[in-house]
Amino acid sequence: MTAITGKIGINKRPGELGVHSLSEFNVVVPDLKAAQDFYTAFGLDVREEDNMLGLYTHGNAHRWGAISEGAIKKINMVTYAIFEEDFELIKKRIEHMRIKLLDPPPGFESNGIFFYDLNNFLIQIKVGEKTSPDEKVAFGDIDGSAPPNKAGSWSRQAKPEARPTRFAHMLAFVPDVLATVEFYERVLGMRLSDRTGDMIAFMHGIHGSDHHMFAFANSAGRAPGLHHLSWDIGSVNGIGLGAAQMADKGYVKGWGLGRHVLGSNYFHYMQDPWGSWCEYSADIDYVGVDHDWESKDHPPEDGIYVWGPALPEDFLHNYEADQFEGKES
Numbered sequence: 129m130t131a132i133t134g135k136i137g138i139n140k141r142p143g144e145l146g147v148h149s150l151s152e153f154n155v156v157v158p159d160l161k162a163a164q165d166f167y168t169a170f171g172l173d174v175r176e177e178d179n180m181l182g183l184y185t186h187g188n189a190h191r192w193g194a195i196s197e198g199a200i201k202k203i204n205m206v207t208y209a210i211f212e213e214d215f216e217l218i219k220k221r222i223e224h225m226r227i228k229l230l231d232p233p234p235g236f237e238s239n240g241i242f243f244y245d246l247n248n249f250l251i252q253i254k255v256g257e258k259t260s261p262d263e264k265v266a267f268g269d270i271d272g273s274a275p276p277n278k279a280g281s282w283s284r285q286a287k288p289e290a291r292p293t294r295f296a297h298m299l300a301f302v303p304d305v306l307a308t309v310e311f312y313e314r315v316l317g318m319r320l321s322d323r324t325g326d327m328i329a330f331m332h333g334i335h336g337s338d339h340h341m342f343a344f345a346n347s348a349g350r351a352p353g354l355h356h357l358s359w360d361i362g363s364v365n366g367i368g369l370g371a372a373q374m375a376d377k378g379y380v381k382g383w384g385l386g387r388h389v390l391g392s393n394y395f396h397y398m399q400d401p402w403g404s405w406c407e408y409s410a411d412i413d414y415v416g417v418d419h420d421w422e423s424k425d426h427p428p429e430d431g432i433y434v435w436g437p438a439l440p441e442d443f444l445h446n447y448e449a450d451q452f453e454g455k456e457s
C-alpha cells in the first residue's frame with residue numbers, strides 16, 4: 129500500500145502558540161505478548177524495545193506509540209510536539225499558569241516539559257517533528273479504480289496486507305469534557321473542532337491538523353480511560369482489508385464499516401484484548417493552518433455516526449474504570 133507522508137513543508141500559524149502534533153502515546157497493558165499479537169495483526173510494525181513495544185507504521189521511522197507492561201491498562205503519558213522556537217514561550221506560559229512542572233519520569237531522558245492535565249494524564253511537550261499532516265491526506269482506492277476490460281479486485285489469496293500509514297488520533301473518557309477542552313485550549317493551544325453538548329468533543333492542532341488529534345468523551349463521573357487509538361489506512365478498501373485481516377487472525381469483535389458525522393471519517397473499529405478499541409480510519413476532515421474551523425455544538429444523534437451497523441452494546445463502556453473499581457473487565 130502506498131505510504132502517505134503528507135510532507136510538503138512546514139505549516140505554522142504565525143503569532144500563536146500551540147502544539148502541532150500528538151507525537152506519541154504511552155499506554156500500559158497487563159500483557160505485552162497479547163499487545164504484540166493484536167497490533168501486529170492490525171498491520172503495525174511492532175518492535176521490541178527495552179522491555180516495551182514500539183508501535184510504528186511500516187516504512188515510517190516515527191514511533192507513534194510505546195506499550196509497556198503493568199498491572200492495569202491505562203494511558204501512561206501523551207507526548208505532544210512543538211516547534212523549536214516556541215519551546216521557551218510555551219514553557220513560560222505554562223509556568224505562568226502555575227501548573228506544576230515535573231521531572232521526567234524514571235527511565236525517560238528528555239528535556240521536555242512534563243505535567244498532569246486535570247484528568248491525571250501525564251503530558252509531555254517537547255520539540256519534535258511535525259507528524260500531523262500538512263495537508264488533507266490522500267484518500268482513494270488502493271490501486272485506483274480499474275480501467276475498462278480489467279478486473280479491479282484481488283483473489284483472496286493475493287489480497288494485499290492491510291497496513292495503516294500513520295497514527296491519526298486518540299479518544300479518552302474524561303469526567304468533565306468541557307473543562308478538559310478549556311484546559312487543552314489554554315495550556316496546549318489546541319482548538320475545539322466540534323462537540324455534542326458535554327458528551328463528546330473533538331480538538332485539532334492550530335498549525336494544520338486533522339479535524340481531531342485528541343477527542344474526549346464523557347465518563348459519566350467514572351475514572352478517565354482510553355477509548356480508542358485511530359490509525360489512517362487511506363481508503364475504504366484498506367479499512368475492509370484490515371477488518372478481514374483481523375478476522376482471519378481471530379479478532380472478530382469490531383464495529384464498522386461506518387462513517388462518522390464529526391470528522392467525517394470512514395471507520396472500522398476492532399476491540400483490543402482489554403476492551404478498548406483500535407480504529408481503521410480514512411478520509412478524516414482536515415483543518416488547514418490558515419483556516420478557523422467553525423466549531424459547532426451538534427445534536428446527540430450526530431455524536432457517533434451517520435451510517436453503519438448498530439453499535440456494539442459495550443462500544444461506549446469504560447473498561448478502564450472497571451479496573452479501578454475492581455470489576456471484571
Ligand SMILES: [Fe+2]
Nearest residue numbers: 299356358407
Ligand atoms: Fe476515532
